Amino acid sequence: MTGHPQSSMPGQKISIQASQLGKTYEHPAGSVVALRDLSFQVHAGEFFCVLGPSGCGKSTLLHLLSGLESPSTGAVTIKPTSVGMVFQEHALFPWMTLERNLSFILDQQAPAQQAANRQLARRWLQKVGLEKFQHAYPHQVSGGMRQRAAVARSFAVQPALLLMDEPFVHLDYQTRMQLQQMLLTLWQEVGCSVVFVTHDIEEAVLLADRLMIMSRHPGTAKTVLQNDLPRPRHLLDLKTNARFIDLVEQSIGVIRDELQAVD
Amino acid sequence: MRMKDFAIRTLAPLGAFLLWELCSRSGLLDARFFPPPSIILYHLIMISPGEGIFRDIGASLSRIVLGYSAGCGAGIATGMVMGLSRRTRDLLYPLVAMLYPIPKIAVLPLIMLIFGIGEMSKIMVVFIGSFFLVLINTLHGVVGIARIHHQVARVYRISRRAYLRHVVLPGAAPAIFAGLKLAIGYSLVIVVAAEFSGADAGIGYLIWQSWETFSLKSMYAGLFVIALLGALFAYALEWLERRLIPWRDDRDTREHHDA
Known part of the structure; x- marks a missing residue:
């Protein structure tokens, strides 16, 4: 072709x-x-x-x-x-909690609504089954959970x-x-x-x-x-x-x- | 658990003191040259204040605080700029690489020539010493930030400002802290050496004076103070590091669980 x-x-x-x-x-x-x-x-x-x-x-x-x-x-x-993007691995910022990894990106795109962004971040973490780990840092969870969070992040920006x-x-x-x-x-x-x-x-x-x-x-x-x-x-x-x-x-x-x- | 940690950490210093005490008391060491630590401690607490040791500590501390904080500030800023801009790095790195290994004490005479024999020259040596250590560590920290973090920042169109504040700074923070920790110990070394000559106060001055008048107990008192300050600075910075870099906490052990 x-x-x-x-x-x-x-x-x-x-x-x-x-x-x-x-x-x-x-x-x-x-x-x-x-x-x-x-x-x-x-x-x-x-x-x-x-x-x-x-x-x-x-x-x-x-x-x-x-x-x-x-x-x-x-x-x-x-x-x-x-556009949302998911990489092979290690693409979460290690210095941010899972929730912050999502809300930080959302804050960049809609700085005026940080509270709503945090809500949205939590909702997406919940969707991928990570609601209990929203305050954990990436190194504290398994590789599979990190990729879940990365997928949640890419969807949260409503790509x-x-x-x-x-x-x-x-x-x-x-x-x-x-x-x-x-x-x-x-x-x-x-x-x-x-x-x-x-x-x-x-x-x-x-x-x-x-x-x-x-x-x-x-x-x-x-x-x-x-x-x-x-x-x-x-x-x-x-x-x-x-x-x-x-x-x-x-x-x-x-x-x-x-x-x-x-x- | 915390008590146990504390006990383990005090074990080695206490053991060393005990050994020294025994050797000195039993005559294995000449007590004129190596007085038992208990006597030095007694001297430090009861006699030294009357001889003005607080003035000496204050003088050294103020030189360290001024030189170190200015040096670290300038080092972090320069390291950041060099880390972020390839051009600046290419321009300045050869100079840094040449100046960094020069023992800072070796340039003290030159610095005294420029800044006089007063406070400024001592602050400046501490400044220069801290500056290079922190600069080099910051630079490596910034350059070493994983490529993927830059890519994520670009894909999600993170603003330059947020990028510096939330990606570069925390990404380089562990390396910056390594520099800060090295620099504080080094500052202590430099300031004492700088005070050996051309000073009328300071821990280095105290040690040198005591040596010249053969007041060995006062000399040891000065050494004790340096050791204490060094440990204090190191633990304070480690505490600060744990507070400011929580994501790094027991990373080593976690990585193993993860595998």
């Missing part, structure tokens, strides 16, 4: 329009092409997964979408101005677009499943667009409406799969679902040659 952006379905609003994105890093030892000629769209309210091995430029892609870095070539247009950079990669299997389910519930409630980056094929199939599968050297899109698994999804039941297994195998099929080629 490279080079020709997918035509959007009629009536669907576009949240992200990326055309021929490229990113090259200049190093003294030579330049590294992290992304090349990447075009895609994300619809408003869509759960869009970017799936690929490490080194395929998917984190770079998120940095381009969040504005942390700018593309070397091509352009990206993002409709919503309010129209949520960017997630392998947010559950450092969690154990059980905790990861809990958080995946929690994320789906919150997302369906809020209805924002999500770009979720992961290298975990099952995770991508569990969560996504569509998944863009990337290859590396240089990072670019191989294909975009439509995921028609019904919602709401219950991840425990889904793992034995025939359609789910089919989609996972399709995804593996896309990267099969690459799996065999490397190492």
